[in-house]
Every structure is written in structure tokens, then in C-alpha cells.
Amino acid sequence: MKILVLISNVPDTTTKIRFTGDNKAFDATGVQWIINPWDELALTRAMELKEAGGVEKITVANVGAKITEPTLRKALAVGADDAIRIDAEPVDAYFVAAQLAQVAKDYDLILAGIEASDYNGAGVGGMLAEMMGINSVSAVSGVDIENGELKIHRDIDGGSQVLSVPVPLVAIVQKGIAIDPRIPAMRGIMMARKKPLNVVPPVDAEARTEFLSYELPAPKAACKLVDEDNAKELIRLLHEEAKVL
Amino acid sequence: MSVLVYTENWSGKFKKLSYEIVSFATAIAKEMGSSVTALSIGHVADDELKSLGKYGANKVLNVQDDRFESLDNKALADAVAKAAESESSKVIIFAHNNEGKAIAPRVSVKLDAGLVSGVTGLPVSVDPFVVRKKVFTGKAFVNIQIKTDVKVITFAQNSYEVVENPTDAAIEVFDPQIGDDEFNTIIKDTHKITGKVLLTDAEVVVSGGRGMKGPENWGGLEELGELLGAGMACSRPVSDEGWRSHEEHVGQTGKIIAPNLYMAFGISGAIQHLGGVNSSKFIVAINKDPEAPIFEVSDYGIVGDAFKVIPQLIEAVKEMKTNN
Numbered sequence: 001m002k003i004l005v006l007i008s009n010v011p012d013t014t015t016k017i018r019f020t021g022d023n024k025a026f027d028a029t030g031v032q033w034i035i036n037p038w039d040e041l042a043l044t045r046a047m048e049l050k051e052a053g054g055v056e057k058i059t060v061a062n063v064g065a066k067i068t069e070p071t072l073r074k075a076l077a078v079g080a081d082d083a084i085r086i087d088a089e090p091v092d093a094y095f096v097a098a099q100l101a102q103v104a105k106d107y108d109l110i111l112a113g114i115e116a117s118d119y120n121g122a123g124v125g126g127m128l129a130e131m132m133g134i135n136s137v138s139a140v141s142g143v144d145i146e147n148g149e150l151k152i153h154r155d156i157d158g159g160s161q162v163l164s165v166p167v168p169l170v171a172i173v174q175k176g177i178a179i180d181p182r183i184p185a186m187r188g189i190m191m192a193r194k195k196p197l198n199v200v201p202p203v204d205a206e207a208r209t210e211f212l213s214y215e216l217p218a219p220k221a222a223c224k225l226v227d228e229d230n231a232k233e234l235i236r237l238l239h240e241e242a243k244v245l
Numbered sequence: 246m247s248v249l250v251y252t253e254n255w256s257g258k259f260k261k262l263s264y265e266i267v268s269f270a271t272a273i274a275k276e277m278g279s280s281v282t283a284l285s286i287g288h289v290a291d292d293e294l295k296s297l298g299k300y301g302a303n304k305v306l307n308v309q310d311d312r313f314e315s316l317d318n319k320a321l322a323d324a325v326a327k328a329a330e331s332e333s334s335k336v337i338i339f340a341h342n343n344e345g346k347a348i349a350p351r352v353s354v355k356l357d358a359g360l361v362s363g364v365t366g367l368p369v370s371v372d373p374f375v376v377r378k379k380v381f382t383g384k385a386f387v388n389i390q391i392k393t394d395v396k397v398i399t400f401a402q403n404s405y406e407v408v409e410n411p412t413d414a415a416i417e418v419f420d421p422q423i424g425d426d427e428f429n430t431i432i433k434d435t436h437k438i439t440g441k442v443l444l445t446d447a448e449v450v451v452s453g454g455r456g457m458k459g460p461e462n463w464g465g466l467e468e469l470g471e472l473l474g475a476g477m478a479c480s481r482p483v484s485d486e487g488w489r490s491h492e493e494h495v496g497q498t499g500k501i502i503a504p505n506l507y508m509a510f511g512i513s514g515a516i517q518h519l520g521g522v523n524s525s526k527f528i529v530a531i532n533k534d535p536e537a538p539i540f541e542v543s544d545y546g547i548v549g550d551a552f553k554v555i556p557q558l559i560e561a562v563k564e565m566k567t568n569n
């Protein structure tokens with residue numbers, strides 16, 4: 001089985017968010033870039049499956065400009081065999097999926113994250129599957145390979161399910177797919193330098209959405225405090241003032 | 246022309262969020278001068294289907310086909326796209342939850358539509374079609390224009406008041422005619438916790454953290470939760486320790502919820518925890534430590550010992566109930 005892990009390059013989750021030029025663009029000065037946390041867990045699970053046997057190759061792919069290469073190198077250091085960078089600004093989910101559709105054909109299992117932590121688009125995985133005419137499973141919390149076949153765990157309302165779905169498949173992963181992300185070891189970092197990182201030109205595709213302007217949320221009003229010995233007052237406030245009880 | 250709503254039910258009853266999106270769709274339809282069609286897939290009785298009319302649905306398409314129980318993403322997307330085509334829908338609305346996130350992107354590709362997920366309120370304008378959503382996991386908002394003729398959005402729960410708009414909804418059986426070969430998701434096993442309030446759909450959520458000290462101390466929270474018809478949640482260390490089931494873990498790596506009221510007992514309010522709850526309409530914190538970050542995002546709070554506070558709250562809720 002060949003696995004493709006989609007990698008989104010996002011600002012570190014602790015980044016202070018700022019905007020430039022009339023709030024039209026994200027200010028990337030001084031930002032630390034990381035592998036999107038869900039993609040990092042997807043890659044970790046792919047590595048575990050490879051170590052258990054039954055996976056021939058793991059490729060990571062990103063749609064992005066040259067600045068994403070350190071992130072791809074990190075994915076190689078974690079253990080991916082090779083990387084593909086499609087050389088274009090990822091303008092929207094449709095555009096990104098259209099690019100990935102070009103390189104995803106050669107794989108049996110494609111792993112995407114449920115959302116990228118920057119624009120929270122929650123779109124690329126499903127769009128890619130539809131463009132390729134193959135099935136997808138979302139809310140995936142586990143992937144196993146048994147006798148060459150996929151066993152997928154997914155979350156549903158109030159519970160979970162085990163599924164059997166044939167390849168090729170896009171699995172859109174979330175909580176549970178792996179416990180802790182793998183940190184690259186020194187040896188991995190050395191080896192990553194020699195692994196192939198192929199740069200591919202983009203295909204024509206038009207974005208369908210446009211980001212117009214950003215805004216920071218209004219500061220929250222101060223918390224109204226109730227005395228510990230008069231806790232009943234809290235219920236009155238929730239009932240009469242907030243009207244949520 | 247219509248606005249199409251993908252509704253969801255939980256054992257034959259519409260989820261609260263389905264009424265919320267129908268209300269939301271009704272407001273958009275009014276601005277665009279179009280009607281509202283709701284799509285229901287599953288076994289929902291006629292009078293329950295009719296109830297969508299109360300919130301403004303003009304028509305309900307009723308799909309009763311057991312094959313969809315496998316939630317096959319490809320087949321479901323095909324069914325929704327066919328409904329949208331037969332209704333000439335210009336806007337298709339899903340909830341921003343597991344099901345909506347699974348299907349909406351596929352539907353957008355089928356209908357050559359632009360997609361915005363996690364929309365947090367009525368469109369800023371309908372022509373051009375501009376919507377608002379949170380980005381950077383809630384640290385900012387953005388206005389996005391959808392430039393295609395047909396638009397697909399997923400709607401962030403609790404971003405719009407449920408408004409009554411009584412309409413006599415016409416109920417029509419709809420057969421999207423999906424071939425057996427389109428379905429290839431086979432369910433091997435289902436593990437469902439039933440009989441409890443569904444956490445992701447609950448209006449009130451009672452949540453406990455490490456400050457609760459141990460699983461034996463959850464009795465009071467459960468009693469309070471039961472009295473309030475609340476869903477139960479917990480912080481990550483609580484489920485990691487096995488004090489509570491993983492089903493209850495909320496936060497960046499757990500479930501993302503947006504109830505009307507989130508009550509946090511003995512939870513410090515780490516950024517990763519807040520990522521899963523900060524869209525709640527009201528947040529209440531009970532914590533011993535006045536410096537706990539949870540108070541920065543809370544609307545109401547008690548600086549104090551949860552074990553002293555919980556019995557008082559239980560008593561107050563009981564009194565409130567007898568007085569109403």
C-alpha cells in the first residue's frame with residue numbers, strides 16, 4: 001500500500017495573530033512554521049503502519065511556495081520517503097485540492113487533516129476525493145491495515161464505528177489517529193537531507209473564494225463574580241439575566 | 246430558486262441545530278427572495294418533518310433509504326447534489342459538524358460551488374455573497390466572498406437564534422436514485438452511547454477538570470447535569486486519567502462544542518482547552534484560583550471550592566424548577 005500524507009504549513013499554534021495593510025493580509029513576520037497538528041498525527045500513524053509492514057512508501061505533499069520546504073524536510077525527518085511541493089500560493093481549498101489531484105492518483109490511501117489550524121477551511125480532503133472520483137471517510141480516529149485491507153475507525157454522534165472501505169480512499173483524520181506526534185531524531189534529520197523533495201509546477205485552477213478582510217475579536221467584558229457562599233445567586237443570574245437556564 | 250438545508254436527526258428527532266440552520270436559511274432566503282427547502286435523510290415521522298415548517302421551511306424533501314445509514318460520504322454527497330439540482334438551489338447549508346464537514350466539500354465540487362466552512366452569522370451581504378467566519382482557531386475573524394453562482398456553507402452551531410416563522414411545509418418523498426455501486430462504506434461495528442444527552446448538540450454543558458480530584462467526586466456534577474438536561478464534558482487530563490470517558494473530552498484535541506452555557510468546574514482554562522469551548526455563548530467558571538485563565542473568557546464565575554459550590558447550585562436549580 002502506498003500512502004500520501006497531505007501537509008499544510010501553518011503558523012505555530014501559539015503565534016500572536018496580526019494583520020497588515022488595512023487588515024487585508026496575515027502578517028507573517030517572525031512566524032514559526034509547523035506541520036499542521038492533524039497532518040503531523042496523520043504522518044505519525046502512517047509511520048506506525050509502515051513499521052508494522054504492509055506499507056511500501058509514504059509520500060508527503062504540500063501546495064505552497066518555497067518557504068514551506070523546511071516543513072516538508074521536517075516531515076522527511078520524521079520518516080516520509082519522499083516529498084512533493086506543488087509550487088503555488090495556496091489561495092483557497094478548491095485551488096489546493098485541484099493541485100493535489102494531479103499527484104494523488106498514484107496512491108492507495110491519502111491522509112488529510114480535518115482542518116488546517118490557520119484558515120480552518122475543513123475543505124481540502126473532501127474536495128480532493130470528489131475530484132478524484134473516490135470515496136472519503138471523515139472524522140477518522142483510527143486507521144489499521146489488516147491483510148492488505150483498510151479498517152477505519154470513525155467518530156459518529158455519541159460514539160464510534162469500525163468500517164471497511166476499499167482503496168483508493170481519502171481518510172480525513174482527527175482526534176485519536178495517533179496519540180503523540182513523532183519528533184524527528186538526529187539520524188532522521190541527517191537522512192532527510194538526502195531524500196527527494198520534488199518541486200512540481202501548478203496546474204490551472206481558479207480560486208472560488210476570496211479573503212476580503214480580517215478582524216480581531218472584540219475584547220470580552222469582565223467576568224461577573226459571585227460569592228462562594230452565595231452560589232445560588234449564580235443560578236438566578238443565569239436564569240434571569242443571561243436567560244440560558 | 247431555493248436555499249437548501251441539510252438537516253440531521255438523532256433517533257428520528259431533529260437535532261436542535263437543524264432548527265437553527267432552518268431559521269438561518271430562512272433569513273438568508275428572505276434577503277435573496279427565495280424559498281427554503283430542507284432535506285431529511287433517514288427515518289423521521291411526518292409530523293416531525295412538518296415541524297421544520299415552524300422555522301420557515303417551505304418544503305421538506307424526505308429521503309428514506311436505509312443504505313444511507315452507512316453515512317457513505319460519496320453517496321451522501323451525490324444525494325445532496327441531486328436535491329440541490331432538482332430544487333435549483335443557489336445556497337446549500339450544512340452544520341459545521343462531523344456530517345457537514347464530511348459532505349459539504351464534496352457537494353461544492355459537484356455543484357461547481359465555492360465553499361466556506363464554519364460561518365458564524367448571517368451573510369455580510371448576499372450580492373456579492375460575503376460571509377464571516379473564525380480563523381486561527383478563534384483568534385480572528387475573516388470576511389470571505391464566494392464568487393461562484395452556487396454557494397456551499399457550513400454553519401457554526403449557536404451562531405444564530407432559532408426564530409419561529411410558521412410556514413406550512415410541503416412534504417415530498419425524494420429519491421435521489423443512487424446506484425448500489427456508489428456505496429462502498431461497510432459498517433463492521435458500532436459503539437454508541439445512548440440514552441444520554443448528545444454532547445455536541447447540548448444547550449447546556451457541565452464540565453469537570455483536574456480540580457475535581459478524582460472520578461468518585463463526579464456525583465454532584467452528574468446530578469446538576471441531569472437537572473439541567475445538560476451534556477457532560479471534561480478536560481483532557483480527566484479523560485487521560487480514565488476518570489471519565491474519552492467521549493467527554495473537549496478542546497483542541499477533543500470535541501469542539503458551542504452550547505448556550507458551558508459550566509467549567511475545576512478547569513484552569515488552558516489555551517488548548519479553550520479552543521474547544523470558546524464559541525459557547527456563556528461561560529461560567531468555578532475555580533479556587535482567582536488567577537486561573539478560565540476567568541478571562543468567562544461571563545460569570547465563582548472564585549471558590551467546587552465542592553462547596555456544587556450542592557448550592559443543585560439546590561438553587563431545584564428551587565428554580567419548582568418556582569417555574
Ligand SMILES: Cc1cc2nc3c(=O)[nH]c(=O)nc-3n(C[C@H](O)[C@H](O)[C@H](O)COP(=O)(O)OP(=O)(O)OC[C@H]3O[C@@H](n4cnc5c(N)ncnc54)[C@H](O)[C@@H]3O)c2cc1C
Nearest residue numbers: 454455456480481496497498511512513515517518533551
Ligand atoms: C498539544 C496539546 C493539546 C491539548 N489538548 C487539550 C484538549 O483538547 N483539551 C484539554 O482540556 N486540554 C488539552 N491539553 C492540555 C491542557 O494544556 C491542560 O493541561 C489541561 O486543559 C488542564 O486541565 P485542567 O484544567 O483540568 O487541569 P489543571 O490545569 O490542573 O487545572 C485544575 C484547576 O482546578 C482548580 N481547582 C483545584 N481544586 C479545586 C477545587 N476544589 N475547586 C475549584 N477549583 C479547583 C485549580 O485552581 C486549577 O485551576 C492539551 C495540551 C497540549 C500540549
Ligand SMILES: Nc1ncnc2c1ncn2[C@@H]1O[C@H](COP(=O)(O)O)[C@@H](O)[C@H]1O
Nearest residue numbers: 006062063112113115116121122123124
Ligand atoms: N496547501 C496545502 N498543501 C497540502 N495539503 C493541504 C494544504 N492545505 C490543506 N491541506 C490538507 O487539507 C487538510 C485540511 O485543510 P483545510 O481544508 O485547508 O482546512 C489539512 O490538514 C491538510 O492535510
